Amino acid sequence: MVEQKRPPKSRGFYVKMKLLHKHGRPQQEKICFFRYYKWILWFSLSLYFFTSYLISNNPNGKPTSLHKTRLSNAKSSVVSRALFEPINVTAPEQAIGTPGLLKNLKVFVYDLPPKYNTDWLSNARCSSHLFASEVAIHRALLTSDVRTFDPYEADFFFVPVYVSCNFSTVNGFPAIGHARSLMASAVQLVSSEYPFWNRSRGSDHVFVASHDFGACFHTLEDVAIADGIPEFLKNSIILQTFGVQYKHPCQDAENVVIPPYVWPESIRNTLEKVPATGQRDIWVFFRGKMEVHPKNVSGRFYSKRVRTMIWRKFNGDRRFYVQRHRFAGYQSEIARSVFCLCPLGWAPWSPRLVESVALGCVPVIIADGIRLPFPSAVKWPEISLKVAEKDVGKLAKILEDVAATNLTTIQKNLWDPRNRGALLFNNQVQEGDATWQVLRALSEKLDRSYRSSRVSRELVTDT
Structure with a gap:
């Protein structure tokens, strides 16, 4: 810590000396009291600024262990603010922690470059139309109690890619022709720069596909069926609005049916x-x-x-x-x-x-x-x-x-x-709301988590 320079004598100090000179010894007790009060105030302010610095640099309230990854808490904080400021138009709700009901679930949120998510928020519709659950879930997870900044203690990994925010200039509807390439690029990034995708082949990674036929990425069913789900997503968990009770190529991956977004x-x-x-x-x-x-x-x-x-x-x-x-x-x-x-x-x-x-x-x-x-x-x-x-x-x-x-x-x-x-979906996770229901559904899929499976194997070995 850089040593602080002693502040120059203020006008208050000059006035005190004049009073002491004018009135003599009877003022000594007051001067002592003033000096004692000054040091108490100085100590309190120093403590305040020091604790504020610690809190602002560690939003999780505990040291972050990043090990071999290239993660940065400071960078995460910047992304979080960029995500919240344009779209958090309602009064913030109080997040409710329910670790028991969610089986102490831990989710790591990848800090992807903004071209995959927050850049799209320049269009206000991105966070308010019927496909906006991809934005809402990401936003809520950033401040959720289940979020962990240490990927090595995570059960699941959330990959925040917004694919429904590209609106057609012809009819104004979401155009998702770029969705496959954008998702593929995100998977390439996390699999090449972090070790977590490859160790589980993506089985504990979570994506949102909130449009008509989910991870088939097309608005017409016959074309969606012909295309199917991309191979690189078939081993992951898809949160999607599409769901039917019969076999369908567009739910040919582990999935959780979620509601469409309503503000x-x-x-x-x-x-x-x-x-x-x-x-x-x-x-x-x-x-x-x-x-x-x-x-x-x-x-x-x-x-x-x-x-x-x-x-x-x-x-x-x-x-x-x-x-x-x-x-x-x-x-x-x-x-x-x-x-x-x-x-x-x-x-x-x-x-x-x-x-x-x-x-x-x-x-x-x-x-x-x-x-x-x-x-x-x-x-x-x-x-x-x-x-x-x-x-x-x-x-x-x-x-x-x-x-x-x-x-x-x-x-x-x-x-x-x-x-x-x-x-x-609320700005912050509340017990029982849509994002909380997503987390509850994930807590029932812990067998897909590399970390949970490893812990289970170790317990069996020890016994």
């Missing part, structure tokens, strides 16, 4: 205006893309004709509020509705699943074989309805029967705030 603040704002348990004057609601003709301009059948059937069959039914055009305040319509239709689009999942549950509207899921997120936390059979795609023409009769029998029970289950919490 929590928008839900809170809507609930303040229209409470979930308030009056509902819309019986059946749907707003979204509905093709008048079943064949899309691409030559493919959009939504497997389901949305076209909804439009043709129920557009004239006054009990059905179906709209084909965008409306910024559509969440207020959901909050006023009894039933909310959640038909498949190109993929089986939809952000309406989250918005309906969060705003207390019974989701009517029309997507055969869909696998829903976090079934251990969200009791989907108790809070939603499933209607087969072939029965979409019978919707009115089906919903009439539910309204006459068990609608009240379904609504009571639906309004449990734990359901809403499990499907929303």
Whole structure:
């Protein structure tokens, strides 16, 4: 530590000497007291600045062991701030540590160059559109209690690559044609500069693929199936919104089905205006893309004709509020509705699943074989309805029967705030929220962790 120079005599010192000279010995006691007080103040300030320096250089509150890696806590801190400042628009929530429930899980977050993630945040949509869980999970992990700065004590390694933030200049939709090459570049980087990928062949590495068909990286199912999941990702864990209950090439890797991203603040704002348990004057609601003709301009059948059937069959039914055009305040319509239709689009999942549950509207899921997120936390059979795609023409009769029998029970289950919490991603991990559910799912996959498997082998050997 550089020795601090003694500060020059101040005007206060000159005034004290004048007083002493003027009043003589009776002022000595006051002068002694002043000198004692000055040194106490000086010591307190020195202690404050010293502890502040330690805290700012070690955010984990403990020494970091980086061993053979090229990691830098200072660099991590810079990346963390760059990630938070443009997108943390809500009041920060208090992170809740639950090491027991998460089996003392430890996750190491790779500090990748910003071209893989934070550079994309220059576009505000990157952190707010329906695929933004890739941003939200990264952001929450950076301040989570499960994060470790020592990769040698990590159970899992999170690779933060944003592939859904490249928006087409033609139609404004996310363009993911670059996704495979960007992911491949990230894998090449971590496998060449760090030892952790190669020792497990990537089995304890976690990626987010939050678009239509997950790690197949294409928005059209036939092309996605033909491409399949890249070989370099097939041994890893994929967090993806896509999930079905039957064998499908786009879930041909260890995966966790996660909800699509819905901005929590928008839900809170809507609930303040229209409470979930308030009056509902819309019986059946749907707003979204509905093709008048079943064949899309691409030559493919959009939504497997389901949305076209909804439009043709129920557009004239006054009990059905179906709209084909965008409306910024559509969440207020959901909050006023009894039933909310959640038909498949190109993929089986939809952000309406989250918005309906969060705003207390019974989701009517029309997507055969869909696998829903976090079934251990969200009791989907108790809070939603499933209607087969072939029965979409019978919707009115089906919903009439539910309204006459068990609608009240379904609504009571639906309004449990734990359901809403499990499907929303917060700025910081809160117990029970979507990122917490991801961590809980990972804690059930510790057999894939190189570190946990090694510890288990050592225990068996010792016994």
